[in-house]
Amino acid sequence: KQEVTQIPAALSVPEGENLVLNCSFTDSAIYNLQWFRQDPGKGLTSLLLIQSSQREQTSGRLNASLDKSSGRSTLYIAASQPGDSATYLCAVQGGYQKVTFGTGTKLQVIP
Amino acid sequence: SQTIHQWPATLVQPVGSPLSLECTVEGTSNPNLYWYRQAAGRGLQLLFYSVGIGQISSEVPQNLSASRPQDRQFILSSKKLLLSDSGFYLCAWSTPGHSNQPQHFGDGTRLSIL
Numbered sequence: 001k002q003e004v005t006q007i008p009a010a011l012s013v014p015e016g017e018n019l020v021l022n023c024s025f026t027d028s029a030i031y032n033l034q035w036f037r038q039d040p041g042k043g044l045t046s047l048l049l050i051q052s053s054q055r056e057q058t059s060g061r062l063n064a065s066l067d068k069s070s071g072r073s074t075l076y077i078a079a080s081q082p083g084d085s086a087t088y089l090c091a092v093q094g095g096y097q098k099v100t101f102g103t104g105t106k107l108q109v110i111p
Numbered sequence: 112s113q114t115i116h117q118w119p120a121t122l123v124q125p126v127g128s129p130l131s132l133e134c135t136v137e138g139t140s141n142p143n144l145y146w147y148r149q150a151a152g153r154g155l156q157l158l159f160y161s162v163g164i165g166q167i168s169s170e171v172p173q174n175l176s177a178s179r180p181q182d183r184q185f186i187l188s189s190k191k192l193l194l195s196d197s198g199f200y201l202c203a204w205s206t207p208g209h210s211n212q213p214q215h216f217g218d219g220t221r222l223s224i225l
Binding site for chain 1: 143
């Protein structure tokens with residue numbers, strides 16, 4: 001059974017700081033890994049999708065890496081802004097398109 | 112382009128009342144459809160998925176049921192709600208037959224049971 005862990009559970013940083021969110025998964029037989037952002041009371045916004053054959057994806061100030069063999073992914077946020085405050089979810093997709101989510105990292109960027 | 116709609120956005124129901132949450136997808140045919148729940152302080156959990164009309168798979172035993180009366184319509188129901196049914200419910204769709212394609216999520220329904 002796939003298990004996804006995100007560390008830290010919560011993070012508070014001053015504005016402008018670079019930061020890294022971590023995600024680990026137990027079963028490396030995945031098709032892709034996705035990072036989402038969830039604002040309070042809202043749905044999920046997809047940030048980055050990394051296919052199993054890829055090592056990283058970049059979008060603006062965000063960079064996600066994937067090391068499938070070791071079961072790890074990181075989300076790097078450069079020059080953090082207060083608007084980045086949200087919960088960040090990591091999700092891995094295995095066979096039959098089953099997606100397993102981590103419990104998330106709650107990020108607060110302090111102005 | 113494809114879009115997914117969920118309603119209602121927010122719902123407050125008494126214990127023991129029935130439930131019906133609806134999800135529809137536009138712009139694609141024969142999508143795989145999913146219902147997830149996010150309980151307070153817990154991660155997103157897959158409840159049901161469907162690969163076609165009338166085909167429902169349940170991931171966890173519970174008080175809820177799902178139905179797919181039309182190709183792009185997915186309904187989550189309960190005959191009698193429990194306090195433990197409170198949470199944030201998300202519907203998602205994906206392209207069938209392509210395991211590397213991502214799931215796309217709706218905006219969710221926040222359900223509070225009193």
